[in-house]
Amino acid sequence: MKNLAPKLSDAEYEKNFADITPPFPPHNATLEAKRCLFCFDAPCTRACPTHIDIPAFIKKITSGNMRGSANKILDANILGMSCARVCPVGSLCEGACVYNERDTEPIQIGRLQRFSIDWFYANWDKTKEMFKPAKPNGKKVACIGGGPSSLSCAFYLAQLGYAVTIYDKNDKPGGLNTYGIARYKMSAEEALKEVKLVEHVGVKFKQNCEIGKDVKVEKLTKDSDAIFIGIGLGQTEDLGIPGEDLPGVVDAITFIDELKHKKLRDVRVGRRVAVIGAGNTSVDAATQAKRLGAEMVMVLYRRTEAEMPAYNYEYEIAKKDRCVYYFLTAPKRIIGKAAVEGIECVRMKLGKPDSSGRPAPEPVPRSEFVLECDMVIKSLGQKKQRDFVQKVLGLKTDDRGRIAVDDTLQTSNPKFYAGGDCVNGGREVVNAVAHGKRAAWAIHKRITGEDIDLDGLWKNETIRRVANTAKHQYA
Ligand SMILES: Cc1cc2nc3c(=O)[nH]c(=O)nc-3n(C[C@H](O)[C@H](O)[C@H](O)COP(=O)(O)OP(=O)(O)OC[C@H]3O[C@@H](n4cnc5c(N)ncnc54)[C@H](O)[C@@H]3O)c2cc1C
Ligand code: SF4
Structure with missing residues (x-):
């Protein structure tokens, strides 16, 4: 990199990367919990992909029953801690809260969930007893990938x-929870606490182990009664323009x-950074580059603000951090002799809708211009692992390269189930957790014939009854 951004003081790094949604002090949490109307058939619960019984866990906060509260969350969502920190709550539970209809601030469900789950992990020596390894049933399942979908599937199984x-092929488990989520939302250390809970109920982890390379799929298939695939997505898409290397x-x-x-002071960042693409990952890259000390961060997007794929609240973070957006702008080539010196762009205009239904951007002739920069961050989304799925796993993909599954998340090979980003094309942590849980029930039904009500809301009670280790003194 030609020019590096100046290093900041430790205090500045700490301030810039501090929790974006700080935890509630206990008294405020209780006051906020008491505002809840404890709705029947609560819309917030319906809006949560894992169907956490939100009024129930909030109610338990009001009476100081923190074990019961945490238990209610973890019953439905074993990654309740990460979801409390990283979920786009405005589009899910909080967006559905009845207070919105009364022009009143919705209940801060995410922060209340964090209050409960932080208590659970802060008291780990005592709370871990709430979950015990189950009596073995003699069946084996392998999960490929160690991200949220697999952690959830493995825990419930x-x-x-x-x-x-x-x-999992990474050094550490947790997938993007450990390696991808913005540092001001959740640290890698926090993500690993949830892995510890999954390990605590007996799940074994094999890290630095790539299926298809270190272990053959045939061996895994022979040794397992079922396989869950939670491999996420692949590398970032290429720009396909000169100078990319x-x-x-x-x-x-x-x-x-x-x-x-x-x-943080060892992470290299340029003085003038261009980020290509305008999704949620682009916001994370742009804001964190700015928070590391880049003087100017420019985000280039070939459509307009209206088509931008990032959530509005993420976009607001980038704007607050004074990242500058160049809409209707596409990169044409990256300029530089020995390193990046600038990026030549072309202005775009919107044409007729393309196959995605969005207006297709078209270059405006002779509108090229150059932006000076010393770092370019590519953020055009992640590739699908089509080749690995088809050739190594021998499974069908859909027309968008995602693993093809039926309603129960079963793939074209009945022994294989799949979930998370590799199936939905890249959504949120909570969707991956919901998939993992649903796949666990489907695998259980296939192996034992026992149907664990997939459409009901409070299944984990059934799961524990089946496992004959029910321990519901806290609920
Ligand atoms: C930069 C970034 C920021 C994000 N921020 C948010 C956010 O703020 N909020 C939110 O809700 N969601 C966010 N997401 C999305 C969220 O992280 C994902 O939806 C979620 O992690 C998907 O979980 P998964 O289990 O499907 O896959 P992943 O988390 O991707 O895990 C897949 C795992 O499989 C492993 N693997 C792949 N192939 C193999 C193989 N052949 N053998 C062994 N292991 C293999 C990988 O190494 C990885 O560990 C973000 C995503 C990114 C990229
Ligand atoms: S919709 Fe709002 S008020 Fe009703 S239970 Fe959910 S959080 Fe409480």
Whole structure:
């Protein structure tokens, strides 16, 4: 990289990367919990993909029953801690809260959930007893990938007595929870606390183990009664323009990964940074580059603000951090001799809708211009792992390269189930957790014939009954 942004003081790094939604002080949490109307058939619960019984866990906060509250959350969503920190709550539970209809601030469900779950992990020595390894049922399941979908599937299967092993190619488990989520939302250390809970119920982890390379799929298939695939997505899409290989061009996932695992002052960032793409990952890359000390961060997007894929609240973070958006702008080539020196762009205009239904951007002739920069971050979304799925796993994909599944998340090979980003094309942590849980029930039904009501809301009670280790003194 030609020019590096000046280093900040430790205090500045700490301030810039502090929790974006700080925890509630206890008294405020109780006051907020008491505002809840404890609705019957609560819309907030319906809006949560994992169907946490939100009024029930909030009610328990009002009476100081923190065990019961945490238990209600974890019953439905074993990654309740990460979801409390990273969920787009305005589009899910809080967006559905009845207070919105009364022009009143919705209940701060995310922060209340965090209050409960932080208490659970802060008291781990005592609270871990709430979950015990189940009586073994003699069946084995392998999970490929160690992200949220697999953690969820493995946990709920382990509670049913399955011997579950997670195979993951990274050094540490947790998938994007450990390697991808913006540092001001959740640290890697926090993500690993949830892994500890999954490990605590007996799930085994094999790290640095890539299926298809270190372990053959045939062996896994022979040794397991079922397989869950939670491999997420692949590398960032290429720009496909000249200069892409110059030093100073990085992809967003690699940049964010460094941010999660290095000391902040050791992460290299340019003085003038251009981020290509305007999704949620682009916001994370742009804001974190700014918070690391970049003087100017420019986000280039070939459509307009109206078509931008990022959530509005994420966009607001980028604007607050004074990242500058160039709409209707596409990169044409990256300029530089030994490293990035600038980026040549072309102005765009919107044409007729393309296959995605959005207006297709078209270049405006002779509208090229150059933006000076010393770092380019590619953030055009992640590739699908089509080749791996078709050739190594031998499974069908859909026309968008996602693993093809039926309603029960069963793939074209009846022994294989799949969920999370590799199935939905890349959504949120909570969707991956919901998939993992649903796949666990489907696998259990296939192996034992026992149907664990997939459409009811409070299934984990049934799961524990089946596992004969029910311990519901807290609920
Ligand atoms: C930069 C970024 C920021 C995000 N921020 C948010 C956010 O703020 N809020 C939110 O809700 N969601 C966010 N998401 C989305 C969220 O992280 C994902 O939806 C979620 O992690 C998907 O979980 P998963 O289990 O499907 O896959 P992943 O988390 O991707 O995990 C897949 C795992 O499988 C492993 N793997 C792949 N192939 C193999 C193989 N052959 N053998 C062994 N292991 C393999 C990978 O190494 C990885 O560990 C973000 C995503 C990104 C990229
Ligand atoms: S919709 Fe709002 S008020 Fe009703 S239970 Fe949910 S959080 Fe409470």
